[in-house]
Amino acid sequence: MLPKGSITILQASMVLIMAIGLDNHVTIIPLLLHTANKDSWISVILVLPLCLLWTLLPYWIAKKTRQTNILSWLRTHAHPALALLLLVPFLSFFLTNAFVTFKEVIVWTRTSYLPETPILVTALSLLALCVYSAMKGIRSIAICAGVLLPAVWVLGYFVMSANFQFKRYALLFPLFTNRFSSIASCMMYAAGSFIEIFILVLIQHHIRGKFKWYHLMILVLIISGLTIGPLAGSIASFGYKSAQIRYPTFEQWRLVRIGDYVSHLDFLSIYQWLAGAFIRISLMLYLIADLLKSKSERSRKYTIAIVAGILLLLVAIPMINDMVYLRIVRWYYIGAFAIILFSSLWLLLTVVWTARKKGAGA
Amino acid sequence: MNPIRIVGIASAALATLSLTGCWDSSDIEKNRYVSAIAFDYADHRHTMFAQMLDFSYVAKQEKGKSESPPVTYVGKGVGATVNMAANHLYQTAQQKTLWSHITSIVVTEAALKEGVQGFEDAYDRFYDTRFSQWIYGTRDNIETLFTTPDLFNMSSISTILHEPISNYKQRSWIKPIRWLHFFADILEPGKTVVLPTLSVNQSQWKKNREAEPKLQVSGAFLISGKTVKGWLSNDQLIGLRWMNPGTERTPLPIMDGGRVIGVLSLGSPKVKMRETFVKGLPRYRIKLSVKGNIVEMNDAATEQEMKRLAKSLIRKEIRETFLHAVALKADIYQLDYSTYVHHYDRWKRIEKQGNVHLTKDSLESIDVDIKLMHSGMLRTYVLE
Incomplete structure (x- = not known):
């Protein structure tokens, strides 16, 4: 039986490329550079095979549970307490996730191109859009992602090639000048971002058609490419200075120059960044409401509105300035890595164990 | 139509319309665009120079070229740090000053010896400045340097200060360097940065029998590990x-x-x-x-x-x-x-x-x- 869902695998992939892509294209890069500087790009490459291997875990989980709602499956096939064990960490993860994205895009808007516009205006405009699309559901988010992604992609290649004139890839070397511990932390942060594709398991019941093992692997490859590209680009452009730069990816946009007459094209990055943030925040709002499995459509909308209110409050309070935020981000990636890795492990064990028990009983 | 819906649409329209720029918009004709800046240091005080050019000489005009020589303004601000010097400049700038269209940065020997950190941080931290600009050193007076004209009545925007590439291609001696490469190389252990220096040549060109000064690359500072090792002339290089x-x-x-x-x-x-x-x-x-x-x-x-x-x-x-x-x-x-x-x-x-x-x-x-x-x-x- 083919799982019945409202979005296709391609659509789900595009949502994830947009949502995770923003995070590992933008948010994580200053952290990686700060941790291992020139060794950061090789750390990402080193961790990639491990992440590819790990994709088999979510794949087996989805396969054994036949892409039904994972929480309902846990309640009926295993134990309701286990559903809670999955629910609570992921709820907090998604909330922090949405906050990190939201805070970053709003503070960036403030520091880079709208220094005089009140934060409340930029925050409310973006959040209103996200709330609206989250309320409309996963299908609407997926369609938006499909419309927004191609232009984001094209612009990404544009900035990469326009900057070849400034890049000196010799600056990527020498390798391994950092301590092993910083390379290891760098690997963990990067993995924490890549294995976010575990979200697929949480939305598996919305996906039409079975996903194959290579779907997940291709997805991880694409997502890791999104990190390695601007990471290596930043080192090739700015060398060791990359680690000092607050927005290394955006700084590359600001370099773009074609001949004597074309420059200042960084406004195009606003589209990329806002498109990514929009999909990511919408998805997180949607997932929180979906996990809580609100009884009626009305209470689902209320959940989204309340979570959005919390986000707005968190972004607006002055206690969390950008310096505090950067410390939060470090812990966020450690947390993400731990939660996802741990959950994928015990979930797989549970799934395998239940299947065996059932097999023995039958 | 449902009243909630009407309120929703109205507030969405209000938010998007207001975003188009009450706060950060400014009239182009009132902005003052800086085309080059320079950093100097003396007696524990940083000096910042700003060169502004008349854009009507840059744009192509229907009537043909102007008869009068182009106008160049050079402002000078002094302060305890680079940022304070820039703020000192605002005092007399009359309108909003924009730094986003700088094409070149000149640093005096004194400022280099005081340490690149002195001007690097303020420039990079500011949101309006970019990293792809040219950087030069100099041992000359900045005000003379910034008011040295191009040939004919062309705008200074086409001098080697702003556009060094075509000149370098015809006579490759010391390679011009961009801000981002300068600072990337300074941080590379064991690397020596060759920073070309600009000076004014008073005698090589005559304009209708009168000597007219022209910009030239006269040599280079050698910098490594953030310290200036010294200066070598064109001949020595x-x-x-x-x-x-x-x-x-x-x-x-x-x-x-x-x-x-x-x-x-x-x-x-x-x-x-x-x-x-x-x-x-x-x-x-x-x-x-x-x-x-x-x-x-x-x-x-x-x-x-x-x-x-x-x-x-x-x-x-x-x-x-x-x-x-x-x-x-x-x-x-x-x-x-x-x-x-x-x-x-x-x-x-x-x-x-x-x-x-x-x-x-x-x-x-x-x-x-x-x-x-x-x-x-x-x-x-x-x-x-």
Whole structure:
């Protein structure tokens, strides 16, 4: 039986490329550079095979549970307490996730191109859009992602090639000048971002058609490419200075120059960044409401509105300035890595164990 | 229509319309665009100069070129830091000053010696400035430098201060450097940054019998590990052009004894470096190949003879500049950096032992190969 869902695998992939892509294209890069500087790009490459291997875990989980709602499956096939064990960490993860994205895009808007516009205006405009699309559901988010992604992609290649004139890839070397511990932390942060594709398991019941093992692997490859590209680009452009730069990816946009007459094209990055943030925040709002499995459509909308209110409050309070935020981000990636890795492990064990028990009983 | 819906649409419209810019919009004609800035330092105070150009001389006009010389403004702000100096400039700027269209930054010797950090941080931290600008050093007066005109009544935006590339392509001597490369290289251990210096040449050009000053690159500061090692003139840097892969064409007079027998125009050097270690310290062997053609011949000489003389001249020039730099304890050909990249462990050991990385004996040999492509519009001159 083919799982019945409202979005296709391609659509789900595009949502994830947009949502995770923003995070590992933008948010994580200053952290990686700060941790291992020139060794950061090789750390990402080193961790990639491990992440590819790990994709088999979510794949087996989805396969054994036949892409039904994972929480309902846990309640009926295993134990309701286990559903809670999955629910609570992921709820907090998604909330922090949405906050990190939201805070970053709003503070960036403030520091880079709208220094005089009140934060409340930029925050409310973006959040209103996200709330609206989250309320409309996963299908609407997926369609938006499909419309927004191609232009984001094209612009990404544009900035990469326009900057070849400034890049000196010799600056990527020498390798391994950092301590092993910083390379290891760098690997963990990067993995924490890549294995976010575990979200697929949480939305598996919305996906039409079975996903194959290579779907997940291709997805991880694409997502890791999104990190390695601007990471290596930043080192090739700015060398060791990359680690000092607050927005290394955006700084590359600001370099773009074609001949004597074309420059200042960084406004195009606003589209990329806002498109990514929009999909990511919408998805997180949607997932929180979906996990809580609100009884009626009305209470689902209320959940989204309340979570959005919390986000707005968190972004607006002055206690969390950008310096505090950067410390939060470090812990966020450690947390993400731990939660996802741990959950994928015990979930797989549970799934395998239940299947065996059932097999023995039958 | 549902009232909630109406309120929703209305507030969405209000939010998106208000976003188009009540807060951060400004009228273009009122903005003051800075085209170049300069940093100076004296008596514990930073000085910042801002050059502003009249844009009507930049834009193409229907009526043709203006009769009057273009107008250039140079402002000077002084303060305890670079940022304070910029704020001091605002005091008299009359309207909003925009820094986003700067194309070039000039730094005086005093500011460099005070430390690049002094002006780097303020410039990079500010949201409106970018990293792809040109950077120059200077030992001249900034106000004179910034008001030196281009030829004819052209805007200064086409001087080498703002657009050095086409000039460098025609006469490759010291490669212009961009802000991002300057600061990336300063942080590379073992790397020596060659920062071209601008000066004003008062005598080379006459405008209707009157001398008119022109900008020129006069030499370069050698900087490594954030300290200024010293300054070398164009003549002292004569060998640098052979070691820079960016060199497109550069002239070489072929001397035999005291006589010039011809001139070669050479370019696209390919440099290979090999290091061997003697008692833990590196010795470098340079292998160089250049391409070019004959541009002038005054005397009979075979191609073989020209090449032989040219090779030994290039070797001599490379070594000469190398020794000038070593006298300043500077490593102009990035020999030490080559060890840092290719033999990181050995480099670290030398660093740990506190040894001097480079001496005048470090450059063991230079091997030059020349490929002559053609002899211009004339055949090589052969005496029967």
